[in-house]
Amino acid sequence: MPQTVYVLNGPNLNLLGLREPEIYGHATLADVERLCAETAARFGLVADCRQSNREGELIDFIHDAHASKAVGIILNAGGYSHTSVALHDALVAVRIPTVEVHVSNIHARESFRHHSFTAKAAFASLCGFGIDGYRLAISGLAAKIGASAQA
Incomplete structure (x- = not known):
């Protein structure tokens, strides 16, 4: 049975592709989900x-990940x-x-975005x-948990 990675996206990420494309690009959340799969x-x-x-629903998703024995979480909160x-x-x-x-x-944006509470609970953080x-x-998580690329 394959192991599961939860990919959790927070507020406004449903608007990817529409919201400030000069900052976030033109890819949609569906594109993100396809890439992750x-x-x-x-x-x-x-x-x-x-x-x-x-926020509460994102917390519930994290709890679901634990209950379902997910091997990792990718979080864009x-x-x-x-x-x-x-x-x-x-x-x-x-x-x-x-x-x-x-x-x-x-870190290249407004100063209030420079601090991340969630990064302190993660083993790695990627931005930009x-x-x-x-x-x-996902590649980094796979390395962390010992999952090898399939042929």
């Missing part, structure tokens, strides 16, 4: 992609990265290897690679 499959993993604009101690605490509680992803380079950051995150 393809990348995960290369490592014999399954990507369970979810999106919510609500969007603006909640910079504000949510609750998301940080949920990640710490479940102890699932997590990679934080941001489509844009948060566009949606390719998700591919890099």
Whole structure:
């Protein structure tokens, strides 16, 4: 049975492709989910992609990942990265290897985006690679958990 990686996207990521394309590009959330599914499959993993604009629902997704024995989480918490101690605490509680992803380079943007609570609960954080950051995150997670690329 394939192992599952949860790919969690937070507020406004459902608007990828429409929202500020000069910052986030033209790729859509469907493009992200397709990229994640393809990348995960290369490592014999399954990507369970979810999106919510609500903090509590994202926390529930993290709890679901634990309950379903997911091997990892890829998290783009969007603006909640910079504000949510609750998301940080949920990640710490479940102890699932997590990679934080941001489509844009948060360190080259407004100062309030420079701090991430969720990054402190992740073993790695990627930003500024566009949606390719998700591919890099899954590849890095696969290496962390010992999943090898399938032939």
